[in-house]
Amino acid sequence: MTATVVSWDDFKSQTTRLIDQARADHASILFRGHSSSDWDLQTTLERSTHSDSVEDHYGMVLRIKSEIEAFTGLKWSDDADVDYPKIQRICSTYEDFSMRFSRQAPPHYAYMSYLRHHGFPSPLLDWSTSRFVAAFFAFRAHPIADNVAIFAYRERDKSGMKVGGNDVPSIRVCGPYVSGPRRHFAQRSQYTVCTMWSDGGPYFLSHNDVCKPFDPKKDFQQDIIFKFELPSSEREKVMTELEDYGLNAYGLFGSEEGLMESLSLREEFSDI
Template sequence: MADSAYSWEDSKLRAADLSDEAQGSKLLFRGHASSNWDLKTTLERSPHTVDIETYYSTILKIRTEVQTYTNQSWPEDPAFDKIQSELRSGYDSFSRFVTFGNFPHYPYLAYLRHHGFPSPLLDWSASPFVAAYFAFRTSSDEDVAIFAFRERGPSGMKVGGSDEPTITLLGPYVAGPRRHFAQQSRYTVCTKWEKDWPYFSDHSDVCRAFDPNAEFQQDVVFKFILPGSERRKVLTELQMYNLNAFTLFGSEESLMECLSIREE
């Protein structure tokens, strides 16, 4: 995807223009503390397998411990044997169950993503300002990046096939943790059917830079590169909107981060 350098003021104007141009397709945002980082999930950056069946086996195995220590609770439906059966019944079954169905155990997956367990969910925000906070929260002179993602074109249609990885957008209406709502979270998950087996895949295999001459586009990503030197200005402005680590995370650790940044 093409990279574009922006100031903070210019990036806000361009993000507003992109939202207007999206014509009904929701624009989502994601911030990176380094402009060199790729769009990779925490699962891809971990030693865990991207095999979908094995991943579900792992997270359902640890669920009782997570529930015990967090006082949270998630339904056991669908059970693992149901997931296993659907995944092993061929591409059509997998596609109906995962790509076009209600993503299995979505509330539990959202909780795991927000609390550090390696996840196939790539998290986005409906707010470019939340994305900006994540881009600038770490003190560094390195250039940062804010990504904008548009899943569908003006027609609202989306196409795909069994031989191609597919991005599925998971929306805001889920019984997720409080920070899911504070951060206006949305998620994308990329899956593929390869050698008769389902895997989580790399978003960069699907996402494309915007082409103004193309008649039809989907899974489009815009990348804004901003200088790290604008950190103080950006965080000061976000604080005026009461947007900081504590309001986004709500933990004692985030309160300390908020106070530290404020006192800089």
């Protein structure tokens, strides 16, 4: 997926138009930032060696759930009745799977969002409704590439329609209404999950297999991606502006590590 390199100011003006158009169409835009423009839209599950089978993944995360609850003191009671045998039944036919996964958030959504925010390989791809939060994640680290990337995702075009089937991969947007960790709300998080029915069962797929760049010549589009590449050399300018908005690692993570990162950045850019 190619993109033209734009300045920070051009990014803000172009995304303002995207957001305004989406609102006019009663749609929304999600944003995601990458420290390198070479990186694809990959989940942490894709970057791991764990199985991409939906059934296998739920078997794994439900198997370790009691250990996490014991260590953290947290309890996830949502979907308590959806145990592994029920997951197996849901995954046994396309109709059952489609009914449960396409019409509502995936089972154990709150628990899954916790795992995503705390480093366990997850099929959830995390986004923010804020382009500035996405910019923070793109620019937070010392430059590792000439350009960073910020992706904008729009699920539906102005028609408001979305089509699918059992032989094509499908992306589901999981909304913000979940009892997630504090950082879920601070980062204005939403998530997408990509699945496909194949070889008699459901699998998690890459978003790259589904998302397509906006094409102004097409009458109907879905899962539209806009990719913006920005020079890493603008890091100081961007991070200084974001700090003025109160966007920093401590505010977004609420942890000691976030505080240390925020203090380090303040010292790095002495004019912040």
